[in-house]
Amino acid sequence: MNASVSIPSVLNLRPEAEQAPTSGIVDVFSYGRLKPGIIPLWVGEGDLPTPSFICEAAARSLSEGETFYTYQRGIPELRQAIARYHEGVYGKAFDPERFFVTSGGMPAMQLAFRMLSGNGDEVLIPTPAWPNFAGAITIAGARPVAVPMTIDAQGWHLDFERLEQAITPRTRVLVINSPSNPTGWTATHADLRAALDLARRHGLWIVADEIYGRFVHDPALAVDGRTPSFRDVMEPEDKILFVQTFSKNWAMTGWRLGWLEAPPALGQVIENLIQYQTSGTPTFIQRAGVAAIEQGEDFLADQIVRAKRGREIVGRLAQTGLVELPPPSGAFYAFLKIKGATNAKDIAFRLIDEANVGLAPGSAFGEAGEGYLRLCYLRKPEDVEEAVRRIGEALPRLVG
Amino acid sequence: MNASVSIPSVLNLRPEAEQAPTSGIVDVFSYGRLKPGIIPLWVGEGDLPTPSFICEAAARSLSEGETFYTYQRGIPELRQAIARYHEGVYGKAFDPERFFVTSGGMPAMQLAFRMLSGNGDEVLIPTPAWPNFAGAITIAGARPVAVPMTIDAQGWHLDFERLEQAITPRTRVLVINSPSNPTGWTATHADLRAALDLARRHGLWIVADEIYGRFVHDPALAVDGRTPSFRDVMEPEDKILFVQTFSKNWAMTGWRLGWLEAPPALGQVIENLIQYQTSGTPTFIQRAGVAAIEQGEDFLADQIVRAKRGREIVGRLAQTGLVELPPPSGAFYAFLKIKGATNAKDIAFRLIDEANVGLAPGSAFGEAGEGYLRLCYLRKPEDVEEAVRRIGEALPRLVG
Known part of the structure; x- marks a missing residue:
């Protein structure tokens, strides 16, 4: 379609x-x-x-002359703010070196697929799904493989049997978007463990899109006011990339500001890819991001x-x-x-x-x-x- | 290196x-x-x-609430301003539909190489050259082919014999950067005609980087205060993409604002690629671009x-x-x-x-x-x- x-x-x-x-x-x-x-x-x-306090942070930065090239990985202040944000939401420590500022969630996703999948590789996407997953995979030269979720009176469900059947020798990545755009489906910890187990058994990476994680409506699923996360069930060595955005939590869709969370070992590769992707995100936009995190709750x-x-x-x-x-x-x-x-x-x-x-x-x-x-x-x-x-x-x- | x-x-x-x-x-x-x-x-x-008038245009846009998703091709006001800018500089009419706003010159270049070259394709780059050409080509899965320029007491020269010899059946694109970063070499109209002739004979696209075109120091080369351009010698059907940026003319390196100039027939492809690349450029940054063009001479x-x-x-x-x-x-x-x-x-x-x-x-x-x-x-x-x-x-x- x-x-x-x-x-x-x-x-x-x-x-x-x-x-x-x-x-x-x-x-x-x-x-x-x-x-x-x-x-x-x-x-x-x-x-x-x-909100105006976010806009004002950007305007202040501009008036202070922060209009030059900047760090490809993001300004340290924002990377540290993002780490503190994660500590608050997920209740454990995060190394700022895990976080790479991107010009939106979309570029974060594009970086992820670029690192993980190329010509002829396959990426599994449970559907219905945000169409930009398939778009980003397609222009990376890889093949998006739709794996339909099932639906019953209780709602949508990940179908692990179908996912397993869809794996071929070319499969490299499994996308998990929870809560889901468009369905609102939200993974339980059991779902996340099963997905992780599948990925481990087949040597796949997971690209996790948990950008709606603060919007949880089913009290049975809520964990301290957020949805279950791979961060609750993963080990440090698990191959998971998280894509994130400021767009939804802080009404910043038009700002193009997000981040990629990745093992620090990938830092230099990510820095290089950002260099050739956007050459970094404007400093004044990053200052707005710091304001959003620090004053936006x-x-x-x-x-x-x-x-x-x-x-x-x-x-x-x-x-x-x-x-x-x-x-x-x-x-x-x-x-x-x-x-x-x-x-x-x-x-x-x-x-x-x-x-x-x-x-x-x-x-x-x-x-x-x-x-x-x-x-x-x-x-x-x-x-x-x-x-x-x-x-x-x-x-x-x-x-x- | x-x-x-x-x-x-x-x-x-x-x-x-x-x-x-x-x-x-x-x-x-x-x-x-x-x-x-x-x-x-x-x-x-x-x-x-x-300059502050440019920063203020962005701050004003922010305070007016222009913080939502916007046109993938760029806001009409900026596309029109860019067309007028070209009319002023090149002395002829330009259709605003030729211009696609990008989040910097780098994304414009990435869009260009993504459209023109993929797995196994070759792109010719006269060198010394800005390393980001090769970077963007490499991550598109294509192969940058360095073709050294020659140097003598008069300076650097494009070597058309070497360029022709470097062409293989996989060659898809020729990059021409004039004035050149890093050498300052600037193409004459004869150089541009020869490059165009080469591209036409071999069915190649040209990616033209003329971003320093307003900075001309050799009076023998100056055309109305700018350097010679492919726009002076090309026909409408020639396969040329121009990458451009606000960075250099208006001291906006940190803003990440540029444009791609392309045949309007490519509009829908470019719009789709922008969707999966950056999902557009912030409106308030585009307003700054309008101010730069209109008040920045x-x-x-x-x-x-x-x-x-x-x-x-x-x-x-x-x-x-x-x-x-x-x-x-x-x-x-x-x-x-x-x-x-x-x-x-x-x-x-x-x-x-x-x-x-x-x-x-x-x-x-x-x-x-x-x-x-x-x-x-x-x-x-x-x-x-x-x-x-x-x-x-x-x-x-x-x-x-």
């Missing part, structure tokens, strides 16, 4: 570049984005701009409350009986299916026309998402209420 | 990642950077921070004067008779050879110890640069004067 682009052969491009898929959200987004009154719940960001707490409220409101759609919506355990997305509907994109277009609400078609998240729609509920409750009301009105016309 | 990194095989990294070379400047830089009183002329940036004029003055001062080293230094026609680097010296890195370390001046070893720019040192003279004249005085004093001890 994510189309590749066809370029005149006279231009003689590299096939992997043409195969980099166009986002399956973009045509729905382009169709509806300028419609007056639309409630936009298609993109993975909330409605609040970045109250804002994050408000974001989490906002997400919980949004989740409750969206949950009402399930009560209509016209929608399947397993309650998401984490993150801030509802992944819902309108009963009998088969073509997610058609429904997404109709919801723009008939309800003036923008949702992302599930088909953008892989074949396993066909028929579903992703709704981001990290928004002021009045907007989510109104969106749910409008969708509810349109529902009887949309069921198959 | 640019070392690759060796990682324990148990970590099982992709070979291209380990082969990404460590910068040949970094150990000299690390050795000397904290030395009190050092005059740092090793990096390609001047001593001035970004006076600052740039001052930078050019500063470079010309620095070049004159450094030229005195040639008068000692102990240094070979063909006058650079463009950019803001002197690429000099201390007579009889063979190991550039040794000399660079000794210059730190004995003159407290930081230069980049020429070996970092390829084998053709061995024995040379790169000196960035875009700095206040007093500093350049003092650096030249100190180097002059040390010279008699350094000649081989």
Whole structure:
């Protein structure tokens, strides 16, 4: 469902570049984005701009002349702040040398796949999944292998049997995204142990995306206000790379600031790759990151409350009986299916026309998402209420 | 001279990642950077921070809440400003659809090589050359092929015979960097026509790096205050990608803002690649770019004067008779050879110890640069004067 682009052969491009898929959200987004009154719940960001104390840290740095080239691994102050952040969240010590500042979660992921997979290698991705995993793998020349999760009345589940069957001699990496974008599925410690065991037995790396880890809604899963993490079950020698971002916790989607967590032994390789990737992240943006970590817990707490409220409101759609919506355990997305509907994109277009609400078609998240729609509920409750009301009105016309 | 990194095989990294070379400047830089009183002329940036009107444009954008995801190709206002900038500099019309905003010149280059070259492909680079060309090509899985330029009393020259001989069935791209970092060599229109002719005959793409094009010192080469450009000699259907940056003209090295100029037919491929590379450039940084283009000509004029003055001062080293230094026609680097010296890195370390001046070893720019040192003279004249005085004093001890 994510189309590749066809370029005149006279231009003689590299096939992997043409195969980099166009986002399956973009045509729905382009169709509806300028419609007056639309409630936009298609993109993975909330409605609040970045808090002013974060913006002011960047402005201050700029006015102090921090506009020169800087450390490829990130400024020491931010690497130390990230280590302290991890100590607070995971309750143990972290070496700042494990953390490499990147210009967003996406570049962190790209660094990870570049180090681990190349021409002809295979990377396992449980699906539905954020399409940028497959995109980053494809342009690295490797092959993303979708392994559908299973779904029942309790929700989505990792299918370890399918994962094991999908492993070939070319498999190099297993991606685990928990809490999941788009489904909200959240791994238990047992899931994480099983994934780690699988990776160890087959010599695979794990790329762990736990960026929504502070957004936990199922009390049975919460560990000190966060979701279970590989950090709880791994040994120091385990081959795991963590990708992270400032985007979600601190409403910094537009800043392009994140980090990669990796064994310090990879430091020089990562530094070199950053040199040829972005040549580092602006110092003034990194200062904003320090402010976010040091002063941002109250804002994050408000974001989490906002997400919980949004989740409750969206949950009402399930009560209509016209929608399947397993309650998401984490993150801030509802992944819902309108009963009998088969073509997610058609429904997404109709919801723009008939309800003036923008949702992302599930088909953008892989074949396993066909028929579903992703709704981001990290928004002021009045907007989510109104969106749910409008969708509810349109529902009887949309069921198959 | 640019070392690759060796990682324990148990970590099982992709070979291209380990082969990404460590910068040949970094150990000299690390050795000397904290030395009190050092005059740092090793990096390609001047001593001035970004002008305040540019910083203020970013701060204003931040305070207005422009902190969300944005267009992958760049905000329309910046793409239009870049098109107008080109119209002013090159004296003809440019379609804004040709311009794609990137998070620096380096990502622009990476996008270019990703589109044009992959596993097993070859890219020709006249050397001495900025090492990041080879770095970006290597991590794309392709092979950088160094083609040494020739040097005589008049300076460096592109050797078209050698270039033609280096072409194989796997050759896909020819890199032309004029004015050159590190040598200051600047292509004539005849050079550009010859390079274009070579590329056309062999079906190659050209990646053109003309980022120092406003810094022209040889009056015989100047065209309306800029260096000759492929834009003067190309046809619309020629396969040329231009990489560009805000770093040099407007003292914005630390901002990570640049652009790729490409045929509009490649737009969707480039948009997709940007999605998986950086997911776009912060809007507030792009606003700073608009300010730089619209209000930055006076600052740039001052930078050019500063470079010309620095070049004159450094030229005195040639008068000692102990240094070979063909006058650079463009950019803001002197690429000099201390007579009889063979190991550039040794000399660079000794210059730190004995003159407290930081230069980049020429070996970092390829084998053709061995024995040379790169000196960035875009700095206040007093500093350049003092650096030249100190180097002059040390010279008699350094000649081989």
